[in-house]
Amino acid sequence: MKLEQILDKLGSIEKNSFIKIIDTIISNHPKHHKEIDKILSTSDKGLKSVDNQNIARIFSLTTDEFQEHVKSEFQEITSQLDILIDIIIRDGNCIMKQDWFSRLYEKEIKHIKSRIKGLNADFENDKSELSASRKRDYRVYKACLKTAYQNDLDNNRDAKITSDELSIMLTLSRQLGLSQEEVKLINYSIVPIKKMDIQEVIKGLKSIGVIFYSNKENTIYVADEMVRLLRKVREKEVAEKFYRRTLKILREPVINHIAREHNIDRKLSHAQKIEEIIKEGVSFTNLLSETIYKNENTLTEKKKTLNELCEKGLNIPNLKGGTLEDKISSLITHFENIERDEKVGISLDGFDKLLTELNQSLPKLNQQIKDQFELQDEFVLKADYLLDYNIKPRDILDLIVKKDLSKFIKDNGIKERGDDILNILEHYKDVENLYLENYENVAFRNLNALKENGITVKESELGLKFEELTKTIFSGLGLHVDDELKNKLNTKKDMMDILINLGNDEIIIVECKTSKERGYNKFSSVSRQLKSYQNVALKNNLRIVKILLVAPEFSDDFVTDCEMDTEMNLSLITASTLLKIYEAFKTSKHSEFPHVLFRDIVINEERILKALRK
Template identity: 80%
Template sequence: MKLEKILDKLGSIEKNSFIKIIDHIISKNPKNSKEIDKILSSSDKGLKSVDNQNVSNIFSLISSEFTEHLKSEFQEANSQLDILIDIIIRDGNCLMKQDWFSRLYEIEIKNLKVKTKNLISELEKEKSELSDTRKRDYRIYKACLSTAYTNDITNNRDAKITSDELSIILTLSKQLGLSQEEIKLINYSILPIKKADILDVINNLKNLGVVFYSKKENTILVADEMVRLLRKVREKEVAEKFYRRTLKLLREPIINQIAKEHNIERKLTHSQKIEQIIKVGISFTDLLTNEIYKEGTNLTEKKKTLNELCEKGLNIPNLKGSTLEDKIKSLITHFETIEKDEKVGISIDGFDKMLSELNVSIPTLNKELKEQFELQDEFVLSADYLLDYNIKPRDILDLITKPNLSKFVKDNGIKQRGDDILNILDHYKDVENLYLENYANVGYRNLNLLKENGITVKESELGLKFEELTKVIFKGLGFHVDDKFKSQLNTKKDIMDILLNLGNDEIIIVECKTIKEKGYNKFSTVSRQLKSYQNLALKNNLRIVKILLIAPEFSDDFVYDCEMDTEMNLSLLTASTLSKIFETFKDSKYQEFPHVLFRDIVINEERIIKALSK
């Protein structure tokens, strides 16, 4: 769930710890202080009175400082922050009831104790599953960590690993090629593991600004933006779902090779080994730099293998970068972009239909999803529910075994030639709804983002498509989009885009503008155009209730010129605002949108949404 949406759900007391930390970071003059000051200048009472959207914007501007704030907490040897972060950054754990979180925490502590005991035993045995090289690596790291931890006790101080010691130990772990799980097990073979009271745990995480806690709903909430930041703190470069997607493309001998290197049980099935590789926290960069290749593979062959993996397996042609390192960075950036994008690749209706038909074809899927993503509700196959956890259609299809995917394709008459997953996504695309979900992207003429979201369209068609989608939205708002009457009024010279017929000779004129550059700023041109439409309507004895100009955004100069215009009853409406109004209207009590709400120069989204929600 996005940070802004979480903040909208909570009261001021529940947000207080998070706001305090941001306020403290702002007081230390962060690198983006000028941009932050611009946001805060509109508020007399500081950060507490800033709207939730701008709080979210400020958080993105201070993310690097917030990361440093969290890293400093890792110096507390007994903070258990590594354990707790590893729980809350797992796919599906961004919303949890207190008792569910308590259960996951208990399981994690219990498993850690067992694994730590086994590791100590393996290190002490003369003959063990571990290779001599791996034993040596573990012993070196353990000895250095032990010195860093115990030297304070020797000097009669509280045991604490300083930032200098921590940076050296992290460098050492990287050079030894240790996974996050291996590091954690060695750490807790030295540090005592104690199960803390769950309310203390939640309170500590809340005071760090990592989670929000709703006492009313007894629920822990972690924002999507925070999950991404916490992953960076734990040096996990991609979400588990993207790691899994990549591993599933590798041949079984390669998976076995990685499992052997990181002390993963040989008896596990192929799928179980993949899940364990994800869980042990091998760096994604290290995986693609070293782990997926046979010994002795040269750099040219590595680049070729990675290109094939991306092109044939992940459907990413022409991966950017000339070096192996650059290519891996490009792939990580690609996954980050997909994760941040709110669009789901198919329409919400299509997602729900897909889930419903998957449930019929694969009755065990609901249980499998619950277990995989550690979801606590009984029935989880709902698009809105899964999207709150940032789980998208492709993430679900990635979990389904090949035989079950093939069965589902046959059961539902889906194209069988080519890639099953891509064919399924294409089958449930629901083009009109998908276009509506990308309405603002059409307005911005953003071909690349439209393509990533599953829409193929020519640039020359975008202006007309924006107009068509605007008509669909106004029809959905209950207006009479009167194309016949518009055709009677239009001349060869004056051709208005949309006419809303209110009856009794009253109309609303709607003009649609797409833009490629930021900020629509051609007021003089568009005002001449709109005034000619106005004159045309007045000649036909029509009363113009409102003229609406719709574009992705408007420049400050454009808004100022509009405010100075005294000849037209003109309002400016951004595409994203119209889209949000439409979504709110669907759940409102109104059969027809009350057009009197279109009364601002720049239509106020928040005010209209509040009015519709009453």
């Protein structure tokens, strides 16, 4: 769930810790302080009176500083912050009831204690499967950590790992090729792990601003933006779902080699080994730069292997980058962009239909998804529910074994030749709703974004498509889009885009403008056009209640010119605002949108959304 959505759900007291941290960062003149000051200049009471949308914007401008703030908390070695962050950044754990979080925390402590026993036994057992070189790596790291920790005790101070010592330990763990789980086990074999009271755990996480806690709902919320930040703190380059997607296309001998390197039980099934590798926190970069290749592979051969892996396995053609490191970085960026994108690849209706038919064909899938993502609800195969957890159609399909995918494809008459997952996604695309979900991309004439989201369209068709989609939205708002009356009024010279008939000879005129450039800035030409439509309507004895101009965004100069115009009752509305109003209207009590809410020069999204939620 996005930060803005979570903030909308909470009261001021529940947001307080997070706001205080952002406030402290701002007071220390962060890197983007000029942009932040510009946002804050609209508020005379500081950050607390800024709306939630702008708080989310300010957080995005302070992520580097916030990341450093979280990192500094790791100096307290007994904080268990590594354990807690690893729980809350797992796919599916961004929304949790308190008792569910308590269970996951208890389960994690038991798991770590059990693994520590096993690791200690492997140290002492000459016949253990741990190689002599791996035992040496563990001993080196353990000895260095013990020295760093006991330095303070020897000097009669509280045991603490300083930021300098921490950076040295992180460098050492990377050089020794230790996974995060291996580091965690060695850390807690030096500092005995103790189960803390869950209320204290929540209070601690809340105080450093990484979670929100709703007292009313007894629920923990971790914003999608915060999950990405915390993943960087833990040096996990990609989300688990993308790591899984990559591991699934590797050959079994490669997976066995990775398991052997990180002390993972080789008796586990192939799928179980993949899950254990993910849990181990094995570096994604190290995996793709070293581990998956044979020792004798040249750099050219490695690059060729990685290109094939991306093109044939992950369907990512033309991976950018000249060096191996650049190519891996491009892949990580690709996964980050997919995760940030709010689009789901198919329409929301298509996703719901896919889940319904998956449940019919594969009745065990609901439990499998529930277990995989550690979800609390009994029935989880619901599109809205899964999207709150940032779980998309591809993430579900990635978990289904080949045999079950084939059965589902046959059961539902889906094309069988080619890539199974891509064929399924294409089958459930639902183009009309997919276009609506990409309404803003159409407005900005962003062909690349449309293509990435599964829409192929000619640039010359985008203007007409934007008009059609705008019509669909106004019809969806319960307003009468009257093409018949519009066609009667239109002349060869004056052709308005959309006419909304309110009855009693009252109308709203809507004009649609697409623009590649940021900030629509052609007031003089568009005002002549709109005044012309106004004259046509007035000659036909129609009362114009409002003229609306819909565009991707408006420049400051355009807004100023609009404010100075005294001849038209004109309001400006951005494509993103109109789409949000449409989404909010669908769950409101209204059967027809109250058009009187269109009363600002630039339509105030926040005010209208609040009015619709009442």
